[in-house]
Amino acid sequence: MSDKVKSKLTRKFPGVSRRSVLKSAAVGATAIGAGPLMFNIAKAASETIRIGFPVPLTGPYGSEAQEQARCAQIAVDQFNAGGGLGGRMAELLVRDDKLKPGEAATRTLELIEKDKVHFVCGSLSASVQLSVNAVTKARGIIYVSISQSDAINEAKDFSKYTFHEAMNPHMTAGAVGRYAFPKFGKRVAFLIADYAYGHEMVRGFKQAGEAHGIEVVAEVTHPLASKDFSPFLPQIQAARPDVLCLCNFGYDQMNSLKQATGFGMKQQMQVLAPALLYNQRRAGGAGAYEGVIGGANYHWTLENSVASAKAFNDAYRKENEGAPPSDYGAYGYAGVGALLDGVKKAGTTDSDPVIAALEELKYDKYKGTQYYRKCDHQSVQSVFIIESKSKKDMANEYDVFDIVHTDEASEDVLRSCAELGHEA
Amino acid sequence: MIGGFPIELLALQLFTGLALGSVFVLLAVGLSLIFGLLTVVNFAHGAFYMLGAYAGVFFIGYLGNFWLTLAVVPFAVGAVGLGVERWLVRPLYGRGIDYPLMLTFGLAYILVEVVRILFGAEGMPFDAPDALMGAVNIGVGYFPAYRLFVIAATAVLVVALWLFLEKTSYGLVIRAGARDSEIVRVLGIDISLVWLVVFGLGTAVAGLAGVLSAPMRSVFPDMGTTVLVEAFVVTVVGGMGSLAGAVVAGLLVGVVVSMTSLFAPAMAEVSMFALMALVLLVRPQGLFGKKGLMG
Structure with missing residues (x-):
């Protein structure tokens, strides 16, 4: 200490x-x-x-x-x-x-x-x-x-x-979705922070999910910077998804994850977090994050x-x-x-x-x-798919993620220039 | 099916609301106590709550035991509260309600900043004890064991406070002091000691709320800011200074927020303020408040 x-x-x-x-x-x-x-x-x-x-x-x-x-x-x-x-x-x-x-x-x-x-x-x-x-x-x-x-x-x-x-959220959520949907199932629930970044991530997931035929079974928005997520969780549980995508950031991500873990949701579904952050994971503790899969631009074990x-x-x-x-x-x-x-x-x-x-x-x-x-x-650039380690698997306090997959750098995972409104 | 939702979901949602409400009760009790008995509006309530969580992080690292930590934290935070009352709040008694309000308002910023300097801005991990990990089937669905424990702990706390205030001779002195400090003083009782104890008790309860909330709501320097708002809403709806009011209002706010989250999630945050406005329009003193306390 x-x-x-x-x-x-x-x-x-x-x-x-x-x-x-x-x-x-x-x-x-x-x-x-x-x-x-x-x-x-x-x-x-x-x-x-x-x-x-x-x-x-x-x-x-x-x-x-x-x-x-x-x-x-x-x-x-x-x-x-x-x-x-x-x-x-x-x-x-x-x-x-x-x-x-x-x-x-x-x-x-x-x-x-x-x-x-x-x-x-x-x-x-x-x-x-x-x-x-x-x-x-x-x-x-x-x-x-x-x-x-x-x-x-x-x-x-x-x-x-x-x-x-x-x-950008499109490539991050897309990479995580392409990795996870074929592995964990087609029934997908979203917990979304109600602002631009949250909705951008949802859009990224949905576009990536089209190819895998995902079915959206719950789409729950929560106000930005919510403290207690318990009122949002029962409806997600009731929808019985295979995969839960946490489309939020920072403390919202940490608290919703902690509380979803408390509700035993990680035993029922795979939790995905498009931007799975190193510092947030270290502040949130191994228990809450264990098994969560997400995207990152970097993890030092690279x-x-x-x-x-x-x-x-x-x-x-x-x-x-x-x-x-x-x-x-x-x-x-x-x-x-x-x-x-x-x-x-x-x-x-x-x-x-x-x-x-x-x-x-x-x-x-x-x-x-x-x-x-x-x-x-x-x-x-490449997007790294990372999985949060359990406490017993950590070699030291910094060893929090496993890089389980690399989405190699490619323009194919970006929205096309035309789609963005650029000429030629 | 009601409103497109199955009955089981509604039942679970209602239960979630009551559980959330008990967290609100926990957050509000300390604030309500200090206001009801000292007429001090403690704007540092959220900061003491945050101190409780950080004290929890510190002691659990030191003692390695959640239950011991739970027992020690209220004393540690209460001790800080005693110091604050003795040297900061006491000189301001009798100067009007806004003096201690401004003082505690500033104190909250200082406490948050000190914690930020000592422990960093990014927050600390704090997990529920292993025995309370995981979810329990409550009939209508699965519910976190830890939250069930918090409900029980809150109930014990509220009952203990009520017994202390209503059924002991100390409680009698405290209540008498709140009603007419002059007479109590004439009767030969050191009223400033009574106020010291009450303030210490209120902050100790805030600290306990902090450490109990830590496994659910994370530990970071600004964690008390929103809590202050929630606690004020509950205290105002229940009636400033009423313990029973804090309990009823806390549960009511919890259920309203939970049900709104299901039917109109975008309104979830606003719903508690709408409820407060509604209550104030009908009963300006709050559900259980006494008229004219603020005057």
Whole structure:
């Protein structure tokens, strides 16, 4: 207990590391030393590459957001350690969007106008990312979103400046459904958090289920952030489904799962959670999650088969007392990492060349090769189907999931460009 | 079949509502106690509830036994409550109802933030004891054993509180103090000690509610925020300060929420507030409340 508390106390919020400040100071000093004639050219060439990073540091997803910021900082440090862009160092400017679209828009605007950031990466909510995206696309700033959303791929919200590093609900729910429906049965019940993300997951499941002839026997919506799910569960039990899909997130997922376990529902049906989260599982305990199957962009045990996962884990472990990174943290690392790869490839921070470079980029930051699909800039990547382990099967406190299947990276699992309203 | 639902489902739904209601009773009793006897509106009630859950996490890690933890937590949280009454709330008596209200409002934020710093924002695991894992067939369907235990524990708690307040000489002094503290003081009783005990008792009950809820509702720093709202609805519907009112209102709110969840799930959350508005229109003092207590 006390060790855990201590590690939480000492794990400070990652701002700009001392190393990166010293480095940019040194570069700046060199530029000044180069003399007045060289000054202007030197300044342009040595100006820090600034990346704005609005995430909900406070509020219900605070720990996840801080994890994202920690991981993004690792990507920045690695870029700088590799010499930056011909000596130009990168800097991460983390801001708190408080999980509110309005707050996020204000912070993003400040980052662009006042802090003069070259790029924006971040957000941890479907609706907040749309609000950030609206600001960045109006100002021609590249934005890499690192949380799940279907809407951001659609032509209505998309712009050439918009990139989506995270998976989307369609591909996540689809992958989980394709894996589970043939295995566990056709009678499917949904417990749905009543907001966009919840309904997007249901749609993903249903589309994947068509091929397997699923029959929807119950579809129960619950208000967002419900505390007690017991009133919603009897109708699901009464419908006698083979499979229950929990289309909710965060504490809703954890509480509904805990309570469904209490009702003995896991003995009667297989429980699926499209976005089965590492941190949530660790907070919820092995008992409630045992046997639950879900989708994830990452689980650290991927290091046993993927070299980039091992490298990412090791970099993270070095700074975090041997603890491995979380799935959503990895989005922060990959989002900023891919962006800086694009910058390096383009040789500039100007938006258009960087966009062209990102569109051509094949990158492997932590989970195997990924790339941004041309029409909607959705990152094409593998989806991992994971199963939550029982307490006795865990090798250590971090060993919470088994990767039972990998849905390889493919555009086939995304909605088609035409379906999203993109031309050609 | 009624309204397109089979009778068994409706029966189970009704039972679920009563069970949910007993959780609401549990949440509301501590709040009701402190308000009824001290006229202090304790906005930190949710924070004490959260402290109870975290104390549970701490003690179960330390003692390794759920039942011992259940016994220790109320004392730990109650002790914090005693300190809060003695040094923070006491100086505010006699200054009007909004002073302690504002104080406890701020205190709640501080307690939540302290827990966030010490234990992190992501929450802690807390499982029901093995003996209460799983579901029991109650005739109309399966129901979690742990929830049945919580119903029983709540019933025991309410009966014990009632016996203490109504049937013991301590209870007599407490009730007399609530009615006319001046006379009680004249009779040579240290009334400030009585208030201290009542506040400690109310927070201890809040802590017990927290640790009992932990296996159902998860443990995280903000867990008390919604609970405060639920507890207030129950207390207002039942009548501020009435123990019997808290029980009847808690069960009523539970059944209303449960039935609404079946027929109109989108309205589930709103239903308890609609019920509250309805009750207040008909009986502004609540179902069992005394008129003019707030005046």
